[in-house]
Amino acid sequence: MANSQYQYVKNFERENFLLPETYIVVRVDGRGFHRFSKFYNFEKPNDVRALNVINKAAEGVFRSVQDIFMAYGDSDEYSFAFDRSSNLFERREAKLVSTVVSTFTAHYISAWASQFDEPLKPEHLPTFDGRAVCYPNLKVLRDYFAWRQVDCHINNLYNTTFWTLVLKGGLSTQEAEQRLCGTLSSDKNEILFSEFGINYNNESEMFKKGTTIVWEEPLVGTGQSGEEPSARQVQRMAKKRSKIALQLLHVDIIRDQFWGRFGPNLA
Template identity: 50%
Template sequence: MANSKFEYVKQFEQPDSLLPNTWIVVRIDGRGFTKFSAKHGFEKPNDKRALELMNAAARAVMAELPDITIAYGVSDEYSFVCHKTCALFERRSSKLVSTIVSTFTAYYVHFWPTYFPESPLSPPLPSFDGRAVCYPTVQNLRDYMSWRQVDCHINNLYNTTFWALIQLGGMDGTEAEKTLKVSFVAVVPGAIDLMRNEQGTYSADKNEILFSKFSINYNNEPEMFKKGSVVFRDYELVEPGTHNASMDADNLAEPIQQSKTQSENDRKRRAKARIVVEHLDIIKDDFWDRRPWLLSNKPGKVPKEP
């Protein structure tokens, strides 16, 4: 770019590089999606088409950006995780967030006709906001992911019961909300049980309402609704205990510096890997132990063809 007398305005730009050697999580959320979903007739409590559309957009983002190691989505939100060694856009927060948000939104609109062919988009169009947060340790990162999955379970159990009371029980929203008394405790394997407040009801109460009143066994609900969606690159699973990626990743005060050739080769291998969407428990160790590449950032073995 040629120099000019106007170039001084560059001095007003502020550096916004994220902390080095930390996990980066870019979390995006739908903006005004309550009205948007009502406008397009999303099914309650869950619309399978809408969730699969979110998953399709997330897969496309990961295909475009091999630096993303794993993503987790529920409802109208998605969290994209970049490894501690990520140097994409020199770790500038504004560039990372704007690229992920805009790419996700573009693919969401692009895939919309596939999942909602009978409901063409019109203003207000879908949009998303985003933010980047740094987590210094693997435990911090896993706790963040666990938090989102626990939140998925809590909200889904509540919403499933709430809408059953309305759709099957003939209540209006106020009556259903009063019955549930808003707060309740979710019992999630691997998570800390929460205390019930004075007017709250336990998750067991929600399950009892569903089963006794409507013959709905919550355990039989689709895993995507209960656990959310996990998006990652698919390599051969390893036996638990054969590789402690968490320790390897956390014991390094300074990340190992790879040559440009090594980094580019790893990037190419990640770009060629199959990206899958699963609905799994990411709170327990087994998920991470069997997929050490998620924490080590080293591509695994490509699964053999069946």
């Protein structure tokens, strides 16, 4: 490494090393997607093409960033959970978050044309923010994902009812908002059913539950069991991983069943 009289400036840099032995979750969220979705005429309340694009972006992150065992997303956001024992980038926060965000954004842009005829315009490009949070045990990690899935459900029930009132009921957006002000979930289900013959339960599982991504086969020896893999093992695992398929699920991740099958190996 070349030394120079200037290199002292490196000492001005600060690192936040994320707490060891905790589950790191990185969440990305689209910046100004309310406007973005209007500009590209997303179908309301749920544009399937846009969900396909964001799911592909998440698959891209899953495949190219190591140590992720699960991802969950809906609307314009995705959360990625890392193995507890992951030592990726020495757990440096800025490095982890910026890598996930830029990888996600790159794949989002790359997948766009497979779903939309209209190309992305330079003045309306998709961009994302990101953050990392450490969760100390499986209970809080599960509660984190439950929080995101409940958020998806609440937003989707609201948006489904809102857009049904507008598109099928002929209400203005303002009238629809007023109509829904102060209503409970049961009221929204009732409006959909009695006024429009829509049973919310029959809506698409992807819309109601969001998308969860996991490996087709659990990865043994990926650091999930706690031991440090050698450089050679890491390389072999990366090669193996490139052949393993990903599963995109639209299931309940709040109850035990999902975690029994796909949760991290706690051995």
